[in-house]
Amino acid sequence: MGSRLDQLAKQHGISLTRPSPDNVEVPISDETKRQVLAALGVAEKSAVTPLKQKPSQAIPKSYLPEALEQGRVWGISLQLYELRSERNWGIGDFEDLIGMIRLASSLGADFIGLNPLHAPFLADPDRCSPYEPSNRQMLNPLYIAVDKVPGFKDSPQLDGRLRSLRETDLVDYLGVAEVKLAALREIWRSKQGSTVAAIDGESFDDFIQASGDVLRRHALFESLSASMAERDHGAGWKDWPIEYRTPDGPEVAEFAEAYADDIRFHMWLQWLAHRQLSKAAKAAQDAGLKIGLYLDLAVGEAMDGSATWGERDTYILDATVGSPPDPFATEGQDWHLAAIDPDQIASGKQSPYQRMVTAAMRYAGAVRIDHAAALRRLFLVPLDDSPDSGAYVDYPQEELLQILANASAQFQCLVIGEDLGMLPEGLQDDLAEAGILSYRILSYERDEDGFKPADAYPRLSLACISTHDHQTLAGWWRGADIEARAQHGIVPPDISATHVEQRQHEREDLKNVLDVAGTEPPDHLPRANATNAKLQRLVVSAHRFIAKTPAVMVAVRLADMTGEKQPTNIPGTSDSYPNWKPKLSVSIEDLVNVPVVQEIAGVMREERS
Template sequence: MNSHLDRQAKSHGISLKRPSPDNVDVPITDETKQKILAVLAAGDLPQRLVKRRQSMDIPQAYLPDFLDRRRVWGISLQLYELRSERNWGIGDFEDLIEMIKVTQSLGADFVGLNPLHAPFMADPDRCSPYEPSNRQMLNPLYIAVDKVPGFRSSPELAKRLQELRRTDLVDYVGVAETKMWALRDIWQARQAFGRSADSSLSFNAFIKNGGEVLRRHALFETLSPFMRKHGYGAGWKTWPVVFQQADSAEVHSFADAHADIIRFHMWLQWLAHSQLTLAADVAKTAGLRIGLYLDLAVGEAVDGSATWSEPNAYISGATVGSPPDPFAIDGQDWHLAALHPAAIASGTNAPYLRMVGAAMRYAGAIRIDHVAALRRLFLVPLESSPDSGAYVEYPQDELLRILAESSAEFSCLVIGEDLGMLPEGLQDDLAKARVLSYRILSYEREDRGFKPADSYPRLSLACISTHDHQTLAGWWRGADIEARAEHKIVPPDISEEHVAERKRERKDLKDALDEAGTNPPARLPPNSASDEKLKDLIVSAHRFIAKTPSVLAAVRLADMTGQKRPTNIPGTSGDYPNWKPKLSVPLNELAALPLVKEIAGAMQDERGPKSDT
């Protein structure tokens, strides 16, 4: 090992060790140190941004006063999965308003949503909400087109919408083509009849407030389909070199020639903003004490709008991933771009400040995916394998300050997804900062079994499952184990171990529910039990999380409706339709489902009716 290189790496926040699958720290190589130093452009890295102060003075995030005396619950879902008789084959902001009304009728206080970040509109099948093109912008596919002034239907369109609604998977390509055609038609009609969207004072104010960030995103969205039409990809890394820089002469010339289309894409952002703002206002009027709970992805696509628009804010020579662990022995490369530690919190209009504000402006709560990124990220140099990566320190103090100040400005509480390998002391720092911990039932286990309900921390959100998990019924049947085996994510011998372990886990869960007094079924249901046979167990498990001291509890809509097809199977790509399955039940029938009513009743029994303030 090179001692000079070690000192240089440490002085720039690079960890000299990483975990192994056996949970033993192993040294990173000199080659890795040199690669990470190079991608950080170490000579330009301000030292104050990577040195974490050993201070007890941690700024505190906003926490509403009523949580001092009340514990509340809400429903989490994927917005795109909602079915309705009026949507266009994908859940939209008008469906969200209807879901808010359903949530209010069930006595819940928030609606939790997948990230609503902007995708690649020119490549709609790149649909993962956790690999967006730009986290500061919204997804135009969620616009309820029929609620846009000037919309006109036709028999041909009505027939196409029926086809899109009938599919069991979201047809992102068909939805995007149909919505964009209709929205362009509205835009062009308003232009032609002198009622241009340009004349809207609120639209002009939105453009002014969005500034260069909004303009460049709209420019990217104009260039992207143009490039696809000419044989390139939707992402900028495949474009001719002269178009890969947003400030090149060729890009300026293109922008001048396509000013109307650029303005159209800014209009789409304004429509999405207006409809999401309306949904947030409806939640407030309906009495939801938290309102909307929005998810914030950990990074952006390496070739998307964000990295093209602000290249100096991102690390260009490495991607975000995770080191080797027992479930991914070679480590993982998430192929996400990371904000540069020197830029992320720099300046009065820092990228992190803009990013969290873009979500908080609509929300009563935000969830930060992979909250460990407040202190460190595992960076994998391009063209390297994940086991050649290293942890890089981030300016935790500055990021917590931004979170605290922004949460106070927007009256928005903060939840941190603190799962997996966490740096020592991070959870303590987050608790001091009043960032809620994220507690999933299946993860809350010790050697003796599941942790008791009263052991959950008060400043936390408790839930049974998330978008990366099977429903509780699926977990009970071992559907997650079967899926990992089917898609060859784990070898057969490991799957056999997981099957044996699940048998013990089922018994442990039954014991924990018995101990908590949640009235589970008297006998342990078999792993092949039907939905009806598992109903009492599912309600009992929700009663368990309702009993926890956690100030928030989230009930997943997929658990309430008994979905068989998972939202996402981590480790798969083209061999499973991740982020596409729709609910099997239409929106207007949700509140009447027996399991929905029973779970809602259990949550209210343990957490109190909404009228009790």
């Protein structure tokens, strides 16, 4: 039967074990059980009730577009902020996105895959991870193309500042935010805060009314956040004076009255972002892209952001989302994200999960669920504890899949699940039955015989070479990922040495699978220290392999096409590497002239037609 504490933990969906780096189940401590129960709002003296077995039901199916019923498509994945152009303000923006849509169409691609576009902390722009947003229901105003906003006026002084911002190799988020928000405030003041013209028949006031309290609370948070940061309290609400840490107190009401125009300004920023992203979605449709925009959804939100401040009772605030120890992060990971309470996530007519999902689907032909394991469970780490003190907590998979099915049908938006890492048993089968595409990365598709052959990839999947958390294929070939983990102390030296040895075998295995697939003879493939020209040949050959798979979608990472040396993100680092800041080495205007871009596009057209 187990102890009473074990019974109570199981009743509230807490797993009694977790995996170790050696894939052995390790019991979680009684202290962890107590801490996670407390984070879920369960007193240790609560009554233990018998677990009720729910009757199994048919798994609801998410939407699959007609183009994928028989055909296969490919597209380009990128980080919007990394784009360079002759006109942007030091960060890729929604107008650059339209430029990429036109390029994709000319190359024969059918979608553009993007990083999460969720709202960050405008008062702390260097908190720039798109996977630790302030609010997943709101958009990032830094992606607004200010020069396309009605009422914008250029100046020589501004031109000089923008040239400097464009020339940096890393996005200067502080500089970008300063110049963009100043210019947008000037436009706002010129309209006197009230006479805002409609765009395409939709008025600003209509947008405010349709967006409801979530928009109002987010704008109030942004205004308060800026005010608190100016007073050295920090942009996140956990550092604010206690009277401002909840949205319903008298001091907050007094602030809202005094700063009404500023709050309306932040609502306007959301409207502009909404209108420009809608325009980009329409541009994808007009260009004939069969899927259009493919948006990414982060697995959680910042512990001290607008979402947790505005909907306090919806979130778990005494534990954070992370992952247990594994071979590539031997001490586990704490992602510092707030999880929605499993009892709240699917409840109500407009549930938190439904609102979050539809906030992206309204613009997208596809969405990717980051860390799809969260549909069934999340690993929660008690505050101020290490990840090896965490535990898995169950989530209502059946209800979440139903929400996804309903929303995807409403918006005709397919769903992709990032089903990587340590997955609960049977989840991949459930996702496949739900019509949710599996997410297959080349370097992960291995078994005891080496890399899996092309025909082993499931049809209902998205296949790719690399993602934002990986080095490019050329970097992987050189072992840059292993070197980075060692350099930043993520993996101890003995394990790192093992990884170096393994990589030698992996390179040979990749040569073999490319040879069997007929993409390139093995003697034509490069050595570990090969020249760029030979590495480019490898990159094209590997993309031909991926294009040959039955996967209905193939995503070609723009950084692989341009041969970027700087990784987008090194998981497990924070201050030691400028994550989410590196720009591409090639501007949008010059991409069409990059030989590898044309070669890979040609391979995709040839193999996917």
